[in-house]
Amino acid sequence: MDGIVVEGLRKRYGAVQALDGVGFRxxxxxxxxxxxxxGAGKSTTVKVLATLxxxxxxxAEVAGHDVVAExxxxxxxxxYVPQSSGVDRDATGRxxxxxxxxxxxxxxxxxxxxxxxxxxLLGLTDAAERVxxxxxxxxxxxxxxxxxxxxxxxxxxxxxxxxxxxxxxxASMWEELERLAEGEALTILLTTHYMExxxxxxxxxxxxxxxxxxxEGTPEELKRSLRGEAVEVELSDGRAADAExxxxxxxxxxxxxxxxxKLRSRVASGARAIPSILSxxxxxGIGVEAVTSHRPSLDDVYLHYTGREFAAEDEAGAREDDxxxxx
Amino acid sequence: xxxxxxxTWFMVGRQLRNLMREPIWIxxxxxxxxxxxxxxxxxxxxxxxxxxxxxxxxxxxxxxxPAIVIMNSFFGATWSGMAMISDLxxxxxxxxxxxxxSRISLxxxxxxxxxxxxxxxxVIILVVSLALGVRVHTGLFGWVVILAAAALMNSAFAGLSxxxxxxxxxxxxMIAIANFIGLxxxxxxSTLISIRQVPHWMQIAAKFNxxxxxxxxxxxxxxxxxxxxxxxxxxxxxFGLSVATAAFATWTFRxxxxxx
Numbered sequence: 001m002d003g004i005v006v007e008g009l010r011k012r013y014g015a016v017q018a019l020d021g022v023g024f025r026x027x028x029x030x031x032x033x034x035x036x037x038x039g040a041g042k043s044t045t046v047k048v049l050a051t052l053x054x055x056x057x058x059x060a061e062v063a064g065h066d067v068v069a070e071x072x073x074x075x076x077x078x079x080y081v082p083q084s085s086g087v088d089r090d091a092t093g094r095x096x097x098x099x100x101x102x103x104x105x106x107x108x109x110x111x112x113x114x115x116x117x118x119x120x121l122l123g124l125t126d127a128a129e130r131v132x133x134x135x136x137x138x139x140x141x142x143x144x145x146x147x148x149x150x151x152x153x154x155x156x157x158x159x160x161x162x163x164x165x166x167x168x169x170x171a172s173m174w175e176e177l178e179r180l181a182e183g184e185a186l187t188i189l190l191t192t193h194y195m196e197x198x199x200x201x202x203x204x205x206x207x208x209x210x211x212x213x214x215x216e217g218t219p220e221e222l223k224r225s226l227r228g229e230a231v232e233v234e235l236s237d238g239r240a241a242d243a244e245x246x247x248x249x250x251x252x253x254x255x256x257x258x259x260x261x262k263l264r265s266r267v268a269s270g271a272r273a274i275p276s277i278l279s280x281x282x283x284x285g286i287g288v289e290a291v292t293s294h295r296p297s298l299d300d301v302y303l304h305y306t307g308r309e310f311a312a313e314d315e316a317g318a319r320e321d322d323x324x325x326x327x
Numbered sequence: 328x329x330x331x332x333x334x335t336w337f338m339v340g341r342q343l344r345n346l347m348r349e350p351i352w353i354x355x356x357x358x359x360x361x362x363x364x365x366x367x368x369x370x371x372x373x374x375x376x377x378x379x380x381x382x383x384x385x386x387x388x389x390x391x392x393p394a395i396v397i398m399n400s401f402f403g404a405t406w407s408g409m410a411m412i413s414d415l416x417x418x419x420x421x422x423x424x425x426x427x428x429s430r431i432s433l434x435x436x437x438x439x440x441x442x443x444x445x446x447x448x449x450v451i452i453l454v455v456s457l458a459l460g461v462r463v464h465t466g467l468f469g470w471v472v473i474l475a476a477a478a479l480m481n482s483a484f485a486g487l488s489x490x491x492x493x494x495x496x497x498x499x500x501m502i503a504i505a506n507f508i509g510l511x512x513x514x515x516x517s518t519l520i521s522i523r524q525v526p527h528w529m530q531i532a533a534k535f536n537x538x539x540x541x542x543x544x545x546x547x548x549x550x551x552x553x554x555x556x557x558x559x560x561x562x563x564x565x566f567g568l569s570v571a572t573a574a575f576a577t578w579t580f581r582x583x584x585x586x587x
Contacts, residue, residue: 080422085418086418087417087422088345
């Protein structure tokens with residue numbers, strides 16, 4: 001059975017086409033990653049799936065219920081951990097959890113037991129009676145996750161659960177999430193703009209760009225779909241376009257692209273290609289600063305399928321988000 | 328319906344728990360009405376001797392006390408939208424909206440919370456007034472009427488305040504609008520002075536001023552010669568207005584949901 005089915009979702013906010021035909025399937029019990037830069041449409045997708053907003057076109061099912069026609073059934077079946085924490089900062093951790101449980105129709109002894117269990121599971125027992133205002137960023141985020149789990153949902157949405165956390169808190173959140181994915185019979189949809197996060201946590205993932213899914217598969221499949229190795233050459237001057245032409249023409253090189261002073265190429269074998277790349281560049285008088293080669297990462301997958309570099313796009317997306325927020 | 332009531336109860340509980348964690352606020356919020364009652368009441372003590380009268384008592388503080396309960400309730404209501412803005416700023420609402428929680432309870436609970444605080448403060452103001460020698464002519468039932476007027480007055484304007492909060496979603500704008508609505512309505516009422524003493528156009532304006540409806544209902548039960556018909560009419564008017572502003576607030580909540 002499928003935990004989540006998404007088909008051709010479209011959603012427009014003013015001049016921005018946030019979703020432009022997003023579609024994917026998440027099997028029940030799976031941890032599925034939605035990976036993409038800021039502004040790619042990940043959060044909007046989750047908002048549609050969590051029934052906060054309705055799509056302009058397309059349809060989606062969560063735990064077997066249509067998100068528009070059976071919104072209340074979906075709401076009972078899901079836990080939603082929004083990108084920005086929605087906890088009541090003036091209440092204690094336990095009060096937050098108890099209220100969340102009550103509006104999800106869990107009550108009495110069962111609720112008290114469940115809240116105790118979650119506080120334990122997420123390492124918040126000692127902080128349970130303290131007002132959330134005094135929690136650290138990591139604790140607040142763990143409480144957010146607990147809030148999403150109070151009523152034992154079938155599907156959990158985690159919208160950028162580790163954004164804004166320091167590396168240590170992020171690592172511990174990853175551990176919690178891995179345990180959750182194993183322990184509870186739960187379908188998890190996680191959005192992230194961290195490549196490592198998707199790589200480490202997701203059973204399968206979809207890369208989203210400009211409101212569309214560009215590719216879907218397990219992290220291994222996606223990386224394997226790129227044969228060979230990635231070679232990155234940093235040029236000492238700005239003749240990247242020249243360099244791209246030169247390198248792309250080489251026999252050992254499968255594909256090449258350039259951005260700024262960076263020349264990226266995919267090669268069958270680094271050991272064979274690097275010497276020929278360097279000598280070809282030298283022959284044209286193009287100076288080289290540094291050369292690195294590595295097995296394909298999700299970064300390379302992203303570059304391959306979208307033709308754009310992830311980090312640059314992420315920054316551009318972040319700027320767009322900021323200006324959208326100001327409006 | 329029963330679900331809406333239950334969820335409203337949960338949400339009111341949430342707000343009252345947070346408030347009780349810092350009960351000092353209830354006391355601080357009472358400073359202003361106490362200043363009116365104790366200082367203003369003394370300062371203009373002799374105002375009841377004015378030719379033309381119309382105060383219905385020679386004790387200015389007796390005239391003033393029920394109106395101060397209403398005034399306090401009114402000003403409290405104009406600010407009640409701030410709690411909604413704080414929830415909006417902290418994204419508390421989207422978290423609730425992804426649950427089957429009754430939508431209406433998210434709005435109505437804010438109004439109920441605001442009215443409950445107004446009633447508690449009303450009791451405190453009335454107890455202080457009692458100590459100052461104010462006697463409610465109609466006795467204990469009079470107290471109940473005054474507190475009911477305070478609750479209705481508060482609901483009427485809390486609904487408006489919640490609606491405005493959901494439309495503007497910014498603290499600074501909310502403060503400006505609260506002041507813009509609050510002070511004129513306050514001064515266009517008979518809170519501080521007998522309606523017979525004010526210019527004719529103000530007498531007309533006061534007839535349509537909900538703040539004045541509350542003042543009339545509350546004052547009638549304190550002074551001799553209570554006209555119960557007038558008390559009932561003005562309470563009914565306030566009730567009608569409460570229903571209308573609650574509907575307005577619910578409508579703005581739907582508008583907010585469309586922006587998510």
